[in-house]
Amino acid sequence: MEKAGSEKGKDQASIIATVVDEHTAVQTPERTSSPDRKGDIEKAIIEDQKDGLPAPIEIPDGGWKAWLTVLGAWCILFATFGMTNAYGVYQDYYVRFFLPSYTPSSIGWIGSVQIFFQFSMGFFAGKLFDAGYFYQTVTAFSILYVLAYYMLSLAHQDAFYQVLLSQGILAGIALGFLFLPSIGVIAHHFRRRRSFAMGIVVSGSSCGGIVFPIMLNKLIESKGFAEATRSVAYVCTGMLVLAVALMRTRLPPPSKMKKDPNAPPPPPIPTPRELIRDVPYMITIAGAFFNIMGLFTPIFYMQLYAVAHGVDQNLAFYTITILNGASIIGRILPNLVGDIWGPFNAVLACTGTCIVLIFAMLAATNAGGIIAICVLYGLFSGAYISLIGPLFAGLANHLGEIGIRMGFGFVWLALAGLAGTPICGALLTSDLLWVRPLTFSGACMVVGFTFLFIARHLIAQKKNTWKV
Structure with missing residues (x-):
């Protein structure tokens, strides 16, 4: 201008x-x-765009292709992050029955390795997405994902390496290559309501987190570990086939734009060095890093926490389901707030509330208190997770670099996911000293909140508005 x-x-x-x-x-x-x-x-x-991006080409913000793409991406999150949200069932079963020779800290590596790969693969998935290999990526890694859980069903009791290879490494790698394209493709169809659309997509993980814990607890008890795992793999197969059939990209990749002699040259994609020199962006990553270090502890250990505090086993088995059920609301409504007031403001509110709830969990020693924590933590942790995508996307200078910025950010979050759960497992010990891992998680999120507050201040100054 x-x-x-x-x-x-x-x-x-x-x-x-x-x-x-x-x-x-x-x-x-x-x-x-x-x-x-x-x-x-x-x-x-x-006009100032609410997600922080400059005015792009016309984005429809609706239409049947857009909403079918949302449904397809929802199916991917149901099958992938829905299983991640159900990992607490596996963690409890592994600690008490399936891997009796290993400590909670060692078993925690299974979930943390999965989180590491699902975030770290985002950098490579982002480059494939930006290069136009959306369908090839989603199809290939959908196959790998369901194969991983079929292989997990063949694991033998106390065979830690078999569980780690299938559930930690293979499923984690597939998760990483499925998550970012399913989120990134939403930017092809939505602009003003992007946070809302992403919230709907990410709510699929909460719905999966309701269905899979119930399936696993009931089927493990009645038919055994192998049959229970195969059953959830069947469900994942159907959801991923549906997702591949429904999702559609809309914008041509930069590689195809260059072949059109009448088109102007595409805007340059930032290099990793340029991203590192982007101070607000790196401070945002630092804040998200420490938040991920602490965020998953209540999610992964809630069922074990309930059992350890004498909650009836039938009710304890539903704690993760309750948590994920509450997160459905948390993954949609706060995104509406993010569209209106800005994703940074919404993320800070959710982070602060999660900090309070983690420390309050120390006082929740009966069924009523634990259920209350499940509902509230599911609500606000779900909101935080669903806002990470819009947060990174809002720091992009144009649509062509959304994939690289999200992927680069997720690499750092992968390191946090890799370290967080084993550290908390080591602090927990076999004596189940809950005050130690919960204090560590709360402290990490306090640090994360501080970094995000600083980044929000810098971006608000740059844009000369508090709605960031």
């Missing part, structure tokens, strides 16, 4: 169209030839 304001002798509509195309790397010749749309284009450029 500065360019358009300074060169008064040029055709204003042409200049505006050029500025728009420089941000999107997509040819839009109709904008230069339709003076009736000049005001709309100017408004699109001048």
